[in-house]
Amino acid sequence: VDVMSLRHAVLGLLADQPASGYDLMKRFDRSLGxxxxxxxxxxxGELAKLTANGWIIASAEGPRGRTxxxxxxxxxxxxxxxxxxxxxxxxxxxxxxxxVFFLGQLPPDQARRYLMDYAASGEARGRALAAVRDExxxxxxxxxxxxxxxxxERGLRLEKMTTEWATWAAAxxxxxxxxxxxxxxx
Amino acid sequence: VDVMSLRHAVLGLLADQPASGYDLMKRFDRSLGxxxxxxxxxxxGELAKLTANGWIIASAEGPRGRTxxxxxxxxxxxxxxxxxxxxxxxxxxxxxxxxVFFLGQLPPDQARRYLMDYAASGEARGRALAAVRDExxxxxxxxxxxxxxxxxERGLRLEKMTTEWATWAAAxxxxxxxxxxxxxxx
DNA sequence: GGTGCCATGTAATAAGTTACATGATTCG
DNA sequence: CGAATCATGTAACTTATTACATGGCACC
Numbered sequence: 437v438d439v440m441s442l443r444h445a446v447l448g449l450l451a452d453q454p455a456s457g458y459d460l461m462k463r464f465d466r467s468l469g470x471x472x473x474x475x476x477x478x479x480x481g482e483l484a485k486l487t488a489n490g491w492i493i494a495s496a497e498g499p500r501g502r503t504x505x506x507x508x509x510x511x512x513x514x515x516x517x518x519x520x521x522x523x524x525x526x527x528x529x530x531x532x533x534x535x536v537f538f539l540g541q542l543p544p545d546q547a548r549r550y551l552m553d554y555a556a557s558g559e560a561r562g563r564a565l566a567a568v569r570d571e572x573x574x575x576x577x578x579x580x581x582x583x584x585x586x587x588x589e590r591g592l593r594l595e596k597m598t599t600e601w602a603t604w605a606a607a608x609x610x611x612x613x614x615x616x617x618x619x620x621x622x
Numbered sequence: 623v624d625v626m627s628l629r630h631a632v633l634g635l636l637a638d639q640p641a642s643g644y645d646l647m648k649r650f651d652r653s654l655g656x657x658x659x660x661x662x663x664x665x666x667g668e669l670a671k672l673t674a675n676g677w678i679i680a681s682a683e684g685p686r687g688r689t690x691x692x693x694x695x696x697x698x699x700x701x702x703x704x705x706x707x708x709x710x711x712x713x714x715x716x717x718x719x720x721x722v723f724f725l726g727q728l729p730p731d732q733a734r735r736y737l738m739d740y741a742a743s744g745e746a747r748g749r750a751l752a753a754v755r756d757e758x759x760x761x762x763x764x765x766x767x768x769x770x771x772x773x774x775e776r777g778l779r780l781e782k783m784t785t786e787w788a789t790w791a792a793a794x795x796x797x798x799x800x801x802x803x804x805x806x807x808x
Numbered sequence: 809g810g811t812g813c814c815a816t817g818t819a820a821t822a823a824g825t826t827a828c829a830t831g832a833t834t835c836g
Numbered sequence: 837c838g839a840a841t842c843a844t845g846t847a848a849c850t851t852a853t854t855a856c857a858t859g860g861c862a863c864c
Contacts, residue, residue, distance in 0.1 A: 519732075
């Protein structure tokens, strides 16, 4: 009944180090967002809920109303529980891949173009991830960075696979036919 | 402003062939759900909204209140527009991968176990996809089946990559350290 | 006559997105 | 003193999940 990954994403980031909502958003945008995206209003909302649960506390205040949060012992226990005992939900939603099912509704050249664009975007995303990896502070051997780099490696492999698959798939389209097929047979 | 992939998933399935809400749910559960999952209440809700938009119509009635829907010309045009002109949103959410970022909160043996479970589930999912592929009617060369098989191939490659990555990542954990590291240095 | 599948929905809640709204501080 | 960035939130709306609720038809 209680999955709520965003809640635990915020908790996990705060367990790594105390932060304000603004700080968290930066971390979502530059790294965690490749795996679980969030908006500003969600993050601030979760900070309030986590505080109400007693899993985090406002531990410091700064200029401009800045409020920094830290994880409590209860929060750390909840995080470990979620990591070790709550079965990850496998609800998949991939907008770009969904469309592939329906490409028979387009003429073959447009379907092929869609898949080639898919391949190109995979390449671009792979390059972006490589840039993130190369920007990572080489001396930071903290556990968080270590595991983030493992996840990043998965992203690199994913984009490589995606690019190769989409290129292959585009080549299959010639022989595909459409719902309104051209006047050929065999 | 108008993304709503589930709406177009239903539209796309109906464009392939007329179906009832019940039929659509079966197709979500057995194939499309690997890419975009849906619940019963969502599907029936979307059928009502698509009808209100004029993109589908109730084209036949059967026993037990069965209502079969078909796509209209307007619906087919909308589907093609979505396929060819609406930029796919790349909002990613992967619960299982999110946890990897926070594995430093667990002792190394538990982190390693998590990744090995990840690998095992990738293998299982790969086998399940292969079973779906092998059940596909070999004589059905419809465009929908053709493109569904392309998407399925992507799933097979994804699960293979995931399994290999998770196995590799589990092997990296030895040298990882924890937020509460054992008393060693160097 | 009973089991299993067919078949449809509503209500309540939770989660996520987008637009709106405001203002302080720092650095050049 | 102006621009960029820091910093926080609310309101309205859309999407998604879960639990509830009902009943017909076919086959053995």
